[in-house]
Amino acid sequence: MRDYIIRRILYMIPTIIAISVIAFTIIRLPPGDYLTTVIAELSASGAAVDSGTIAALRDRYGLGDPSYIQYLKWISRIVLHGDFGLSFEKNVPVNALIWDRLGATFGISILTLLFIWAFAFPIGIFSAVRKYSMGDYVVTFFGFLGLATPNFLLALVLMYVSVRYFGQSVGGLVSPEFIDTAWSWDKAIDLVAHIWLPIVVIGASGMAALIRIMRANLLDELYRPYVVTARAKGMSEFSLLLRYPVRVALNPFLSTVGWMLPTLVSGEIVVSVVLSLPTTGPMLLRALLSQDMYLAGSIILIASLMTVLGTLLSDILLAWVDPRIRYQ
Amino acid sequence: MPDPLLRIEDLRTHFFTPEGVVKSVDGVDLTVTPGRTLAVLGESGCGKSVTARSILKIVDRPGRLVSGRMLWTRPDGSIADLASLPPTGPAIRAIRGREIAMIFQEPMTSLGPITSIGDQISETILLHHPISKAEAKSRTIAMLRRVGIPDPEARIAAYPFQLSGGMRQRAMIALALCCAPRLLIADEPTTALDVTTQANILDLMRALQAEDGMAMLFITHDLGVVAEIADEVAVMYLGRVVEQASVDAIFHAPRHPYTRALLRSIPRPGSRARLEAIRGSIPHPLARPAGCAFAPRCDQAIPGLCDTTPPDAYPTEAGSVRCHLHA
Ligand SMILES: Nc1ncnc2c1ncn2[C@@H]1O[C@H](COP(=O)(O)OP(=O)(O)OP(=O)(O)O)[C@@H](O)[C@H]1O
Ligand code: SF4
Ligand SMILES: [Mg+2]
Numbered sequence: 001m002r003d004y005i006i007r008r009i010l011y012m013i014p015t016i017i018a019i020s021v022i023a024f025t026i027i028r029l030p031p032g033d034y035l036t037t038v039i040a041e042l043s044a045s046g047a048a049v050d051s052g053t054i055a056a057l058r059d060r061y062g063l064g065d066p067s068y069i070q071y072l073k074w075i076s077r078i079v080l081h082g083d084f085g086l087s088f089e090k091n092v093p094v095n096a097l098i099w100d101r102l103g104a105t106f107g108i109s110i111l112t113l114l115f116i117w118a119f120a121f122p123i124g125i126f127s128a129v130r131k132y133s134m135g136d137y138v139v140t141f142f143g144f145l146g147l148a149t150p151n152f153l154l155a156l157v158l159m160y161v162s163v164r165y166f167g168q169s170v171g172g173l174v175s176p177e178f179i180d181t182a183w184s185w186d187k188a189i190d191l192v193a194h195i196w197l198p199i200v201v202i203g204a205s206g207m208a209a210l211i212r213i214m215r216a217n218l219l220d221e222l223y224r225p226y227v228v229t230a231r232a233k234g235m236s237e238f239s240l241l242l243r244y245p246v247r248v249a250l251n252p253f254l255s256t257v258g259w260m261l262p263t264l265v266s267g268e269i270v271v272s273v274v275l276s277l278p279t280t281g282p283m284l285l286r287a288l289l290s291q292d293m294y295l296a297g298s299i300i301l302i303a304s305l306m307t308v309l310g311t312l313l314s315d316i317l318l319a320w321v322d323p324r325i326r327y328q
Numbered sequence: 329m330p331d332p333l334l335r336i337e338d339l340r341t342h343f344f345t346p347e348g349v350v351k352s353v354d355g356v357d358l359t360v361t362p363g364r365t366l367a368v369l370g371e372s373g374c375g376k377s378v379t380a381r382s383i384l385k386i387v388d389r390p391g392r393l394v395s396g397r398m399l400w401t402r403p404d405g406s407i408a409d410l411a412s413l414p415p416t417g418p419a420i421r422a423i424r425g426r427e428i429a430m431i432f433q434e435p436m437t438s439l440g441p442i443t444s445i446g447d448q449i450s451e452t453i454l455l456h457h458p459i460s461k462a463e464a465k466s467r468t469i470a471m472l473r474r475v476g477i478p479d480p481e482a483r484i485a486a487y488p489f490q491l492s493g494g495m496r497q498r499a500m501i502a503l504a505l506c507c508a509p510r511l512l513i514a515d516e517p518t519t520a521l522d523v524t525t526q527a528n529i530l531d532l533m534r535a536l537q538a539e540d541g542m543a544m545l546f547i548t549h550d551l552g553v554v555a556e557i558a559d560e561v562a563v564m565y566l567g568r569v570v571e572q573a574s575v576d577a578i579f580h581a582p583r584h585p586y587t588r589a590l591l592r593s594i595p596r597p598g599s600r601a602r603l604e605a606i607r608g609s610i611p612h613p614l615a616r617p618a619g620c621a622f623a624p625r626c627d628q629a630i631p632g633l634c635d636t637t638p639p640d641a642y643p644t645e646a647g648s649v650r651c652h653l654h655a
Pocket of ligand 1: 345371373376378379390549613
C-alpha cells in the first residue's frame with residue numbers, strides 16, 4: 001500500500017508540471033505582453049504611469065526574457081514565495097483575492113460530494129436490488145430528469161420557489177446583512193438556509209449520474225457466483241449485500257472525489273453566477289473576460305492542482321477498498 | 329438401510345421466463361444416507377445444479393420451487409421440510425453453511441474477489457458459533473491447514489486472485505467445511521481444474537469425509553469421478569432422476585436405457601468395445617416430450633406407451649428406475 005501511494009505521488013509530478021505550463025500559456029495567451037495590458041489598464045483607470053513602475057514590473061515578470069525564463073521566474077515565485085503575481089484589474093496581489101473564493105469553492109464541493117454520496121448510495125442500491133419495481137421506476141424517472149435539466153434552470157426554479165413560498169432571500173451564501181460580519185449563531189443558521197440551494201443544484205445531475213452508475217455496477221455484481229456463495233453460508237440478504245456486491249460496486253463512488261472538483265470549478269460557473277456565489281467560478285469568468293491573466297492563470301493552476309490531489313485521494317481510497325488495485 | 333439424512337420427494341423447480349416455463353427440475357426423487365456419497369450424474373442442462381440449489385433454497389430468479397418435499401434430519405433428530413421454509417428466513421439460514429454446505433463449480437468466481445479468504449471463512453464460523461474473533465481465526469487457520477493450504481498463518485490474508493485455481497478450490501472447501509456440516513453438496517467441484525489438481529481435490533474430499541463422517545451429494549457429468557468417489561448414484565435426465573442405485577449396480581447392472589447409453593459412451597479400461605455416442609440430442613427444455621423424456625432417443629422405446637405416458641419409478645434390488653421396461 002505504501003509503495004502504491006509513493007508510486008502514485010511520483011506519477012503526479014509530470015502532471016503537475018504540465019498543468020503549470022498550460023496555466024502559464026493561458027496567462028500569455030492575450031496579444032501583447034502583460035505590460036501593455038498593465039499600462040493600458042493603469043492609464044484607463046487614470047493613474048499616471050511612470051517609467052520606474054514600468055521597469056519594476058518588467059523586471060518582476062521577466063518580460064523581454066525568453067518564454068521559458070519567464071515561466072521559471074513565475075513558477076519559482078509561486079513555489080518559493082507563494083506569490084501568484086498581481087491582478088491587473090484590481091491592482092492587488094492575486095493572493096489577496098483568491099483564497100476566500102477557493103475556500104468557498106472547496107467547502108461547497110465537499111458538501112455537495114457528501115450530499116451526493118448520502119443519497120446516491122442508498123438509492124442506487126435500492127434501485128438495483130428492486131430492479132423494475134415501482135420504486136426503481138420512480139428513481140429512474142427523477143434520475144433522468146435530474147440529468148436532463150440544465151443546472152441554471154434548476155437554480156432559477158428553486159430560487160423562485162424559495163422566494164415565493166418560503167419568503168427567503170436567495171443567492172449568495174449568506175443574507176446581505178451578514179456579509180462581512182463576524183461569525184455568530186445567526187450567521188451560521190443563515191448560511192445553512194442558503195447553502196442547501198447551491199448544493200442541491202450543483203449536486204443534482206452528479207447524483208443522478210451516480211445513482212445510474214451504482215445501479216448498473218451493482219446489477220453487474222448481484223448475480224455473480226460469489227454472492228450465491230455468501231448466501232449459501234447462511235448470511236442474511238442485507239449483510240451479504242453490503243459485504244460483497246456493494247463493496248465491489250463501490251469504485252465509482254470513490255472516483256467521484258476526483259471528478260467532482262473540476263465540474264464544480266469550471267462546469268458550474270453558470271450556476272455560481274446565477275446564484276451569485278462567492279466561489280472561484282464567477283471570478284475566473286470575470287478574469288478571463290477582462291484579460292486579468294495572472295488571476296485567471298492562478299485560479300486555473302490551483303483548481304487543477306486540487307483536482308490532481310482529488311484524483312490521488314480517490315486512487316488511494318480505491319486501492320484501500322480493492323486489493324486487486326493495491327497489489328497490481 | 330439407516331434412516332435417510334435427506335429425502336427429496338417429487339421436487340419441482342421451474343423458471344418462469346418470458347419465453348415460457350422452463351421445467352428444469354420436474355419431479356426429482358433422491359435419498360441421501362448419512363456419511364455416504366451420492367453422485368448425481370447427468371448431461372449438461374439436465375438440472376443437477378438447480379436441484380442442488382433448490383436444497384439450500386438459493387435458486388436465482390425467475391426460478392421457484394413449485395412443489396415437492398425435502399425432508400432434512402436435523403442434528404437433534406427432528407425433521408424439517410426444507411421446501412416449506414421461506415428462502416430468506418432465519419430457519420433456512422441456520423441450516424445453510426452450518427448443517428448443509430455447498431461447493432461450487434467455478435473456483436475462480438465463487439469467492440468474494442476483494443475479501444481475504446481468511447475473512448470469508450472466519451465470518452462463516454462467527455455466523456454460526458458464539459465464539460470470539462480470535463477463536464474463529466485460529467479455527468480458520470486449522471481448517472486451511474486441513475485442506476492442504478501451505479503456510480495457512482500467512483495465507484489467511486491472501487485474496488482469491490493471489491491463489492491458483494487448485495488453491496482457490498481448497499479455500500472453497502475450507503469455507504464449506506469450516507462449520508462441520510452433516511451434508512456437503514459439491515457441484516462439479518473439479519470440472520474447472522486440470523487433471524492432476526482434480527485428482528488431488530478428490531482425494532482431499534474423500535479424506536475429509538472419512539474424518540468428519542459427513543454425507544456428500546456430489547454432482548458431476550464425469551463417470552470416472554463417479555467411480556472414484558460415489559457409494560450411490562442418481563442418474564438425471566431432463567429434470568428427473570431416471571435411475572438411482574448403488575455404484576456397483578450402476579456400473580455392472582444398469583437398468584435404465586439412458587444409463588446404459590451413458591456407459592457405452594465412455595471409454596472403459598480393458599474394454600475394446602467401440603464407443604457409441606447417444607443418438608439424437610437433448611430436447612429443448614421448453615419442448616419436453618409428452619411421455620418418457622428419453623423416448624425420442626431410446627432404442628427400446630415402446631410405441632404408443634413411451635411417447636404418451638411418463639413412466640413411474642419402479643423399485644429394483646439396488647434402488648429404483650423410471651422406465652416402462654421395468655414396470
Ligand atoms: N436463471 C435461469 N433462468 C432460466 N433457466 C435456467 C436458469 N438457470 C438454469 N436454467 C435452466 O435449467 C436447466 C438446468 O440447468 P442446470 O444448471 O441445473 O444444469 P446442470 O445439470 O447443472 O448442467 P451443467 O452440467 O452444465 O452444470 C437448463 O436447461 C437451464 O436452461
Ligand atoms: S420408458 Fe420407454 S422410452 Fe423411456 S427409457 Fe424406458 S423404454 Fe426408453
Ligand atoms: Mg451445473
